[in-house]
Amino acid sequence: MKAIVYYNCGSPDVLKCEEIEKPVPNDNEVLIKVCAASANPLDWRLMRGGPYIVRKLFGIGKPKIKRPGVDVAGEVETVGSNVTQFKPGDSVFGLCKGAFAEYVCAPESALVLKPDNVTFEQAASVPVAAFTALQGLRDKGHIQPRQKVLINGAAGGVGTFAVQIAKSFSADVTGVCSTKNLNMVRSIGADRAIDYTHEDFTRGTQRYDLILDCVGNHSFSAYRRVLNPSGICVIIGGKELWSVLIRVLTAPVLSRLVSQKFIFFIAKLSKEDLTTMSELMARGKVTPVIDRRYTLSEVPKAIRYLEEGHARGKVVINLESAN
Numbered sequence: 001m002k003a004i005v006y007y008n009c010g011s012p013d014v015l016k017c018e019e020i021e022k023p024v025p026n027d028n029e030v031l032i033k034v035c036a037a038s039a040n041p042l043d044w045r046l047m048r049g050g051p052y053i054v055r056k057l058f059g060i061g062k063p064k065i066k067r068p069g070v071d072v073a074g075e076v077e078t079v080g081s082n083v084t085q086f087k088p089g090d091s092v093f094g095l096c097k098g099a100f101a102e103y104v105c106a107p108e109s110a111l112v113l114k115p116d117n118v119t120f121e122q123a124a125s126v127p128v129a130a131f132t133a134l135q136g137l138r139d140k141g142h143i144q145p146r147q148k149v150l151i152n153g154a155a156g157g158v159g160t161f162a163v164q165i166a167k168s169f170s171a172d173v174t175g176v177c178s179t180k181n182l183n184m185v186r187s188i189g190a191d192r193a194i195d196y197t198h199e200d201f202t203r204g205t206q207r208y209d210l211i212l213d214c215v216g217n218h219s220f221s222a223y224r225r226v227l228n229p230s231g232i233c234v235i236i237g238g239k240e241l242w243s244v245l246i247r248v249l250t251a252p253v254l255s256r257l258v259s260q261k262f263i264f265f266i267a268k269l270s271k272e273d274l275t276t277m278s279e280l281m282a283r284g285k286v287t288p289v290i291d292r293r294y295t296l297s298e299v300p301k302a303i304r305y306l307e308e309g310h311a312r313g314k315v316v317i318n319l320e321s322a323n
């Protein structure tokens with residue numbers, strides 16, 4: 001089968017589409033014929049490897065994961081002997097290793113059935129980005145109806161899910177994005193959209209109960225100005241690894257000193273949350289926003305585009321035409 005592999009960290013040029021052996025599921029796994037996969041910043045971060053000191057700190061030498069891609073949707077081809085929830089022919093989506101391939105194996109615990117009203121591309125857009133948005137808003141941000149919630153980076157993979165998920169909790173949602181994405185961010189439910197090229201929301205008069213920061217481009221003191229006294233700022237990322245590391249270290253310290261909370265977190269695989277997302281999509285509360293579609297051999301192009309940092313929703317790899 002064809003799969004994207006890489007042997008050394010570097011630019012998207014290290015990604016090669018090669019012929020490798022079709023995987024065989026173990027007892028707890030399902031073999032999936034991949035219909036679609038989606039790309040996440042995680043894919044380019046692992047591919048790049050990061051600065052030398054960060055590679056050392058996190059034990060990243062030669063890439064351990066040589067098969068990028070974790071978000072997958074497809075059809076079950078065979079199941080392991082202990083698998084009880086799926087059978088050949090089922091349409092599923094979830095998390096796996098090496099999703100940019102014609103076939104993958106994934107544990108039963110990392111998959112759910114795809115709702116009929118959702119395409120494979122939409123389903124493949126969900127796992128990492130939606131987990132992050134859902135767990136960030138609900139578990140870390142304790143989102144409540146009518147709260148004022150701001151999503152910084154509302155037009156991206158995580159942000160487009162966060163806007164819709166926050167609306168499903170009946171929050172009052174403000175999305176921050178560039179001029180070209182204002183209408184899209186409003187169209188997915190944001191009550192207002194702020195154009196960061198014209199307005200710095202941290203200098204405005206509006207106060208927020210919850211900020212989900214997908215960009216990491218403002219200081220904690222700037223966020224404090226626009227957070228209510230008991231407000232929560234959930235930080236999920238930032239472009240530069242150094243600035244992310246500094247935030248990881250300073251957030252808990254600051255949270256002890258001031259009334260507002262600053263929380264950095266990493267999303268976790270949760271079958272329950274996959275089910276929640278499946279239900280939200282089946283009920284039409286969340287519709288994944290897909291920006292661009294690429295074929296398997298175009299994965300280097302897809303990753304290069306995502307790495308530019310201006311994707312409009314999710315970047316999807318479509319294998320349906322190849323199957």
Ligand SMILES: NC(=O)c1ccc[n+]([C@@H]2O[C@H](COP(=O)([O-])OP(=O)(O)OC[C@H]3O[C@@H](n4cnc5c(N)ncnc54)[C@H](OP(=O)(O)O)[C@@H]3O)[C@@H](O)[C@H]2O)c1
Nearest residue numbers: 041132153155156157158178236237238266267309310311
């Ligand atoms: N902690 C976790 O578990 C976790 C999980 C997933 C992702 N992440 C991290 O979270 C971050 C976002 O992930 P993602 O998948 O959403 O990335 P993405 O899809 O690449 O996000 C791109 C978006 O960022 C927006 N953006 C860029 N500069 C901006 C600015 N100054 N103000 C507001 N928006 C801006 C862009 O909008 P415009 O084009 O309008 O500028 C674009 O829509 C990444 O750093 C990623 O590594 C963390």
